[in-house]
């Protein structure tokens with residue numbers, strides 16, 4: 001099969017993107033998905049996104065981590081919106097379907113502002129917080145973030161605390177300008193990624209919940225770039241949560257598989 005693909009990145013979180021509106025892609029072939037995401041034997045990517053038709057919305061985003069496991073993906077959702085605009089499916093706003101339900105988004109140039117699902121359940125432990133922003137996230141304040149071995153320390157927590165189902169692990173430190181620096185170990189990639197959209201969303205909410213910021217607009221600095229999170233908070237529930245940042249097409253091509 002010759003597969004036409006597009007490569008997108010959202011603050012360095014990168015994806016193989018396929019227009020699967022004709023529903024031809026072999027979705028059960030997890031070995032193929034992993035191979036396409038392999039950075040040596042394939043195209044390379046943190047994950048693979050299929051854009052499909054959907055009866056209830058403008059399109060459906062099906063997201064696979066590099067290991068073939070499925071989840072919601074914030075940066076991937078932003079890239080899927082940019083791709084739908086490129087294909088002419090949408091104008092500058094949309095509602096699309098994902099594994100965690102419907103998402104509204106707007107597009108201005110290459111900046112996509114994606115509405116995330118509400119968060120009501122935040123588990124607070126002495127050393128970390130745990131919450132689900134479309135995918136599960138462990139949020140832990142650290143010192144000397146830039147010197148941390150995220151792959152090793154992230155794996156310890158991902159397997160040590162969360163076992164087979166796992167969790168994404170976000171290490172965070174406050175920055176001078178009321179923003180936060182974040183580095184993330186991603187479940188399903190089993191390595192550090194340059195940014196994680198659902199991860200930085202979880203960090204912003206956890207930092208607000210812990211009183212580390214009083215603002216409902218939080219900038220997060222990741223190795224791949226800056227993301228802006230905004231939200232409303234009533235009685236411990238977080239609503240109207242938006243994840244805003246760039247989503248760019250890097251290249252396109254055909255691959256024989």
Ligand SMILES: N[C@H](CCC[C@H](N)C(=O)O)C(=O)O
Nearest residue numbers: 071073074075135196197198
């Ligand atoms: N690795 C995550 C999914 C992708 C999350 C990340 N790429 C994002 O932007 O949200 C998980 O399995 O829960």
